[in-house]
Amino acid sequence: MHTGSSPSRYARSARRLHWLMALLVILAYGLILSRGQFERGSLERQWVVLSHFWVGLLVLALVLPRLWVRHRHPVPPITPPLARSLEAVGRLTHYALYGFLLAQPLLGLFTVWLTIGAVKIPSSTWALPSPFPVDPELAKSLKGVHIWLGTAFYWVIGLHLLAALWHHLIRRDDTLKRML
Template sequence: MESRERYSPGRRRLHWLMALLVLLVYLAMEQRGLFARGTPQRTAMMQSHFWLGLTIFALLWWRLRLRVRDPEPAIVPPLPRWQHAVARATHIALYLFLAGMPLMGLTTLWLEHRPLYLPFTDIALPSPLAKNEDLAATFEHWHTTVGEAFYWVIGLHVLAALYHHFWRRDDTLRRML
């Protein structure tokens, strides 16, 4: 397959890097329960969750820049209009998720005045927000709810790629490989 039929190498690498980071963010959060509250191991899991999320947030802007600079290759054969609309809506939802989740998580952390340590140090970044437990609870609720809903959106994204590859037999998945 020629390069013009695929996403650029930079876009492909960034896609898979961010997919890995999203997986690691979820793993860090889901596996924190293996450790008792207040233990260094649980703190390490939580801090990993925070910093991986912030890394995703930073990479998102690079990804959006590449998206504007390097348009996506056409799908061959072309999608029906309704599938194109569903794909577009799913991608918009994924981008909003990649931006919104870190922001909601960071806002929760800052509103609770919980520490965000610089990696591999005992230096905590100060919160720029006034402590507000009620508002923090609201942000945490939305962060959790959206995070749980996105298991389904991410699953839909993966299933759609497999559907296109094995059932429809178009080049949707191959463009990103």
């Protein structure tokens, strides 16, 4: 089962998906945070929000392949090994990250479906119709959860980054090197 990488590193496919998804998440955040730079209703603002949405869908499309790769290839051990309590915290943080990577795009998709009834495909006349009836109140609630969860995601990502730096600079183990 373990192909394409040494036992001391994650599989090449896992590393590529990790960094690609990290860049996409940064792009999604950058896009949505930049919308305030444009006037409400302007084409530029609409483009930024639509781009945020499609980057989110790309993240969603990559979650299952990433989980499949994670399942298919063993996680390389950390050298030197961690205490069980730290291992548990790391595992919990990773589960939270995967949960966010799945929940955030789904909340965004359902919000659009419940707001306008379809997801329009850019530069085409095609649209992906909603399996649900339009429901502005539910859409508003889901959008609120999406925004709240996005803020929580900042903190979990920050914890993930700080942990990587702590492992590399203070503990001096190979945690970060396994993903490079």
